[in-house]
Amino acid sequence: MSAPLATRDRPLRVAVVGAGPSGFYTAAALLADRGRAVTIDLIDRLPAPYGLVRYGVAPDHQKIKEVARVFERVALDPRVRFLGNVDYGRDLRLADLEHCYDQIVFAVGGQSDRRLGVPGEDLPGSLSSTGFVAWYSCHPDFLDLPVDLGVESAAVVGIGNVAIDVARVLARDPDELATTDISDDALAALRASRVRDVHLLARRGPVQAKCSPAELKELAELSGVDLLVDPAELELDVGSAAELAEDPQAQKNLALLRQLAARGATGAPRRIHLRFLVSPVELVERDGRVGALRLERNRLEPRGDGLAARGTGTFEELPAGLVVRAVGYRSLPLPDLPFDERNGVVPNRGGRVIEPATGAPRPRLYVAGWVKRGPTGLIGSNKPDGAETAAAMLEDLPATEPAPEPGGIDARLAARGVRVVDFPGWQQLDRLEKERGAAAGRPRVKLARIAEMLAALDGG
Numbered sequence: 087m088s089a090p091l092a093t094r095d096r097p098l099r100v101a102v103v104g105a106g107p108s109g110f111y112t113a114a115a116l117l118a119d120r121g122r123a124v125t126i127d128l129i130d131r132l133p134a135p136y137g138l139v140r141y142g143v144a145p146d147h148q149k150i151k152e153v154a155r156v157f158e159r160v161a162l163d164p165r166v167r168f169l170g171n172v173d174y175g176r177d178l179r180l181a182d183l184e185h186c187y188d189q190i191v192f193a194v195g196g197q198s199d200r201r202l203g204v205p206g207e208d209l210p211g212s213l214s215s216t217g218f219v220a221w222y223s224c225h226p227d228f229l230d231l232p233v234d235l236g237v238e239s240a241a242v243v244g245i246g247n248v249a250i251d252v253a254r255v256l257a258r259d260p261d262e263l264a265t266t267d268i269s270d271d272a273l274a275a276l277r278a279s280r281v282r283d284v285h286l287l288a289r290r291g292p293v294q295a296k297c298s299p300a301e302l303k304e305l306a307e308l309s310g311v312d313l314l315v316d317p318a319e320l321e322l323d324v325g326s327a328a329e330l331a332e333d334p335q336a337q338k339n340l341a342l343l344r345q346l347a348a349r350g351a352t353g354a355p356r357r358i359h360l361r362f363l364v365s366p367v368e369l370v371e372r373d374g375r376v377g378a379l380r381l382e383r384n385r386l387e388p389r390g391d392g393l394a395a396r397g398t399g400t401f402e403e404l405p406a407g408l409v410v411r412a413v414g415y416r417s418l419p420l421p422d423l424p425f426d427e428r429n430g431v432v433p434n435r436g437g438r439v440i441e442p443a444t445g446a447p448r449p450r451l452y453v454a455g456w457v458k459r460g461p462t463g464l465i466g467s468n469k470p471d472g473a474e475t476a477a478a479m480l481e482d483l484p485a486t487e488p489a490p491e492p493g494g495i496d497a498r499l500a501a502r503g504v505r506v507v508d509f510p511g512w513q514q515l516d517r518l519e520k521e522r523g524a525a526a527g528r529p530r531v532k533l534a535r536i537a538e539m540l541a542a543l544d545g546g
């Protein structure tokens with residue numbers, strides 16, 4: 087029988103792969119008991135922590151990014167280390183982690199996006215919101231994304247919070263974005279942008295729109311932008327009227343949309359058109375790139391416990407030289423772990439990774455956040471989610487087989503020549519970014535390329 091874990095003689099050693107909100111909230115839950123003998127390595131493929139808080143939350147929503155301070159406190163707990171610039175899959179495999187840690191949590195988020203599955207989706211000018219958002223957020227993997235804003239009409243497919251962020255960034259006065267931490271390249275492209283019309287396309291009706299009233303209101307109040315709605319598309323079928331009666335958020339949205347429809351255009355230089363009950367069925371090519379969207383009108387039909395969109399066979403063509411699909415993020419399979427392709431998550435029960443064929447738990451392996459439950463919910467939703475995973479880990483402790491070589495990870499990374507960025511290293515980069523920003527009246531100017539970050543740490 088091996089010595090019990092989480093004692094002074096043998097602290098519990100945990101690896102959390104992914105230093106986004108769910109990784110931090112899981113770590114915080116494990117650390118909540120100050121006397122617990124646990125050490126946690128937060129491993130991230132990037133030199134910068136915080137996941138989508140840094141590389142997803144819109145640049146003009148700086149207040150929301152302040153949650154990073156909560157995560158910073160977790161990182162500064164003496165029981166925690168940050169191992170940045172370490173990629174699971176490239177620098178480390180599961181066998182390494184299982185050898186060096188007693189328990190391993192995967193909290194890698196959703197690195198990819200859901201596709202529309204229609205012809206023309208891969209034409210130049212057709213982008214995923216994952217890519218477009220990462221591009222304007224200065225994510226090292228997307229700095230060279232070909233974004234051409236030399237077109238007058240753009241379409242954003244979807245009407246969730248991400249779609250609204252994308253539409254807002256496309257339509258907003260670049261002078262307002264210039265005081266944020268948006269990437270310099272994106273800011274330059276937006277300054278030169280010829281986009282005047284942004285079409286937000288929802289496959290269902292206004293009652294089913296997932297966006298929040300606050301976000302709609304923000305769109306409606308953008309300076310230099312008319313938010314336009316066709317009153318005919320606000321007419322409700324019987325099913326939607328019934329849903330509306332039960333849904334205070336939808337009631338607020340609809341009240342605002344009706345006001346906007348009544349107001350109409352005021353002659354603002356840029357326009358956002360909210361469209362309901364339409365689905366793209368094809369991205370139409372013009373001169374080797376996307377030039378238009380072929381849309382099918384939908385009606386709603388009861389299905390399961392909700393209303394589903396059904397094509398009516400009526401089509402229209404919408405000119406659009408840029409199409410951004412914002413119909414959901416998606417996790418990617420992780421090496422050496424099972425994956426549920428249908429739901430785009432690692433199969434799990436309450437955070438315990440399971441073998442899909444048998445339902446048997448994979449000992450010592452856990453998940454948290456978007457890779458556990460799918461790409462839904464706000465930053466705060468990851469707190470109870472991480473707490474659930476941490477509770478499962480602690481409950482499993484008595485039966486957890488200790489790792490053979492606790493503390494062995496540093497030697498393995500060194501042997502592979504991996505340049506680890508620790509938390510003091512990140513703090514140095516953070517200070518530098520803030521200094522660069524202060525000179526320009528911005529919260530920070532991000533270091534873009536990983537090589538640039540490493541050079542800055544070397545004093546370059």
Ligand SMILES: Cc1cc2nc3c(=O)[nH]c(=O)nc-3n(C[C@H](O)[C@H](O)[C@H](O)COP(=O)(O)OP(=O)(O)OC[C@H]3O[C@@H](n4cnc5c(N)ncnc54)[C@H](O)[C@@H]3O)c2cc1C
Pocket residue numbers: 103104105106107108109129130131132135136137138139142143144147150172173174175193194195196197219248251415454455456457462463464465466467468
């Ligand atoms: C565009 C956008 C805007 C949003 N805006 C808001 C908002 O305004 N307010 C709000 O409350 N919520 C917002 N959200 C939701 C919020 O960002 C998520 O709920 C949250 O980030 C999910 O946390 P996570 O830890 O599961 O994933 P992530 O935040 O994606 O973190 C995953 C981390 O894992 C790392 N990683 C990935 N693969 C590997 C690997 N192989 N090896 C090592 N590390 C790896 C990544 O680098 C990343 O740091 C937004 C989401 C999006 C997409």
